Amino acid sequence: MQWKLVSVLLLGLLVLSSSSSATVPSKDVSPALAEKVARSYVQWIAVNIPDFKEWRDATLGKPVTYYFPNGEKSAYEFAVFKNGKNVGFILVSARKDMPPVLEFSKAKPPSWKLEKVKELAEKKGYKTGRLLYYGALTYSVDIGNGKAISLKDMKVRKYLINVKLQFTNNLESSLGKSSIGIYTVDGLVIKSISGVPAWTSTDYGGAYYIDYPDNVGPASDPWDDWDGCAAIAASMIIAYYEPQLQDDWNREAIIDVLHHTMNIDYNGGSYWWDQVEGIKNFKEEWDSLTGWIVSDPVYHDFTATFYEEFSSYDIITEVNTNHPFMLGIENPGSAHAVTGVGYVYSQESGDILYIKVHDGDEVKYITNGNWQDADMIKVRTT
Incomplete structure (x- = not known):
């Protein structure tokens, strides 16, 4: 550049x-x-x-x-x-x-x-x-x-x-x-998926006297205050496909359930294979809690596929087909998961300039390639 x-x-x-x-x-x-x-x-x-x-x-x-x-x-x-x-x-x-x-x-x-x-x-x-x-x-x-x-x-x-x-x-x-006076650029394609919530967890942690699943919802959690970026990123995708869950109570419930199914540790850390399995097992776990912990149903089964390497074409395809995705960003000493929901593409350069992500409750545009390494988890419903 x-x-x-x-x-x-x-x-x-x-x-x-x-x-x-x-x-x-x-x-x-x-x-x-x-x-x-x-x-x-x-x-x-x-x-x-x-x-x-x-x-x-x-x-x-x-x-x-x-x-x-x-x-x-x-x-x-x-x-x-x-x-x-x-x-x-x-x-x-x-x-x-x-x-x-x-x-x-x-x-x-x-x-x-x-x-x-x-x-x-x-x-x-x-x-x-x-x-x-x-x-x-x-x-x-x-x-x-x-x-x-x-x-x-x-x-x-x-x-x-x-x-x-x-x-x-x-x-x-x-x-x-x-x-x-115009500030226009020829050949830009800007796309974004609508209906994806941007949120983060707001319940407290450190409740050693509570065991899962009694903490599901806004109650304090038996782990640290931070539920984990993977659970938060995936929860926005789940709620996109299950809009009946887009309220404050169910937000905390989805995140807590994913924290469990993703095998996230006390401090909020997790591995990609547990993240994939956690998304796949979400509905089964939610259904097991329905009627005594949670009340709103989940209508879809979920599949998830991990991509250690991906291209701009993968991002464009996911967004154009209205499939929000998890973007795992790795930098020295730092690994973070966000929800990908859009892109800014230059037809002239033939590449994505910026990726639109939900970083918890903050919507950000990050420059494509602004990381040491990155991976993608694609999510589908059945």
Whole structure:
């Protein structure tokens, strides 16, 4: 992905080139330049992505810098404001050998949770350092000794120093065609599956006095507060096919049942083979609880298939046929599951630019390949 310092900055989209100024290292992007990129992309997103019309003429907050574990800058976070109200954030690359925009969302900026993380770190005896970002959804705070606290779920995780992200797409050809006041791009295909809930678990954990299945629903769980990203991601797919379960009580019930059928551990971790079996066994388990724990029926049996490798074609096929999928994102020391529901595709480059995901209750667009590794679980009903 190249970046071009040209007048298109003032017209619409900016793509930077390998040419650099004398004051900026060859691969580094300055905060000032990143802000210009962010402003251009915010306007492009407002016009081209249907979910973001309110971003037109939005303003930006000051840049917040993230780093790779090796100390190099990785990204700049900009809060997006409209009429003084926060309406999301955009994450711009701090390097010219990465795509200009790494993520954007209408969710609150991840760094806004920094004070909570600092309080937690102090209670645990940690000293907080730099903000880290080393792949999609990995925003965290360095606490030393190869460990970081996630800005999303407040969990302590190990990280590796060396990171290699697998970016697959070149955006230059399709994102350099803006004209003044229009901010349109030729050859974009934008698709999204409607009806998929975006939610997360809100019940408490640590209830050692409760055994499964007495915890099913909004009651406190016998495991940790975090039910597990796999259970949450799969629950949104289940509820998409079973819309009668799209209420608060059943949300917690689906997640709790999946936590059980997926064999998720106390801290929320699981393996892909257990995730697949957990989806397949969901209806049988739900049916066994019907009438005494749960009341609403489940009408479908579910099948699930794991793909260690997948292509843009797989994502396009799932979305075009209205099948939300689980996307497992792996980065050094971090594994996270989200629900895939859409894409932004460039006909000119012949690849997906952004994948639309439900990261719990937050809807985000992540750059295709913004990870060290990734896998997919396709789900069907019978």
